[in-house]
Amino acid sequence: MASSVTQDNQAYGMLSDRTRRRMTDRLRQQGIQDERVLTAMAEVPRHAFVDQALATRAYDDVSLPIGHGQTISQPFTVARMTEILFTGRKPGKVLEIGTGCGYQTAVLLKMGAEVYSIERLGALLDKARRNLRAAKLVHARLVHGDGHLGLPEAAPFEGIIMTAAARNIPEALVEQMAEGGRLIMPIGDGEQHLWLLEKTSQGLQKTRLDPVKFVPLLPGRG
Numbered sequence: 001m002a003s004s005v006t007q008d009n010q011a012y013g014m015l016s017d018r019t020r021r022r023m024t025d026r027l028r029q030q031g032i033q034d035e036r037v038l039t040a041m042a043e044v045p046r047h048a049f050v051d052q053a054l055a056t057r058a059y060d061d062v063s064l065p066i067g068h069g070q071t072i073s074q075p076f077t078v079a080r081m082t083e084i085l086f087t088g089r090k091p092g093k094v095l096e097i098g099t100g101c102g103y104q105t106a107v108l109l110k111m112g113a114e115v116y117s118i119e120r121l122g123a124l125l126d127k128a129r130r131n132l133r134a135a136k137l138v139h140a141r142l143v144h145g146d147g148h149l150g151l152p153e154a155a156p157f158e159g160i161i162m163t164a165a166a167r168n169i170p171e172a173l174v175e176q177m178a179e180g181g182r183l184i185m186p187i188g189d190g191e192q193h194l195w196l197l198e199k200t201s202q203g204l205q206k207t208r209l210d211p212v213k214f215v216p217l218l219p220g221r222g
């Protein structure tokens, strides 16, 4: 027990603030402007959300395996989706679909959002819970379930962020958006794009954004 804590501390020390600063400098050069996003990503220890063998690559701009055939998104994609979700507004109540290792959840929490996050794989949800606890971010409500259904008992949400690619927009999620709310998600089978949906008094506005590559949104729980 004591020795694993020591190892963790050493890893935290090695992959320090400076490494994260380099990542956020690069994100800034890539066009991320929201200082709240950059500050949150400068604070969350991304290396603590991946397996120790991959920790040295945690700050490279790549997606990495997190087990169970799933991946943690590259830092630019996390930053871009978070920025789009919160542009011009305070982070309010947010639903995340696809908790994975919990890194995106951690960034949302650091920004002060009230976070609900759904993951279909119980084993990954446990991993996310451990990772978030190690990072001292314990306020997310983590739910083992199928994100297609959203979380009606906690709706409406000012923001919904999906980190797995769907073939179409799940109707339940549109219903659970607050008026003025935003939903950001990858859509596509093979070729994928990020889409931003905004619920306005005139209806749902849909905007197609960057080409992306996400693992698929799958039905049911595992």
Ligand code: SAH
Pocket: 066, 070, 071, 072, 073, 097, 098, 099, 100, 101, 102, 103, 104, 105, 118, 119, 120, 121, 124, 145, 146, 147, 148, 163, 164, 215, 216, 217, 218, 219, 220
């Ligand atoms: N945000 C995550 C990305 C994980 S990859 C991170 O930072 O690590 C996408 C995740 O979506 C996977 O963990 C996968 O199991 C999950 N997923 C796929 N289909 C789902 C569904 N219908 N409901 C909830 N989670 C789902």
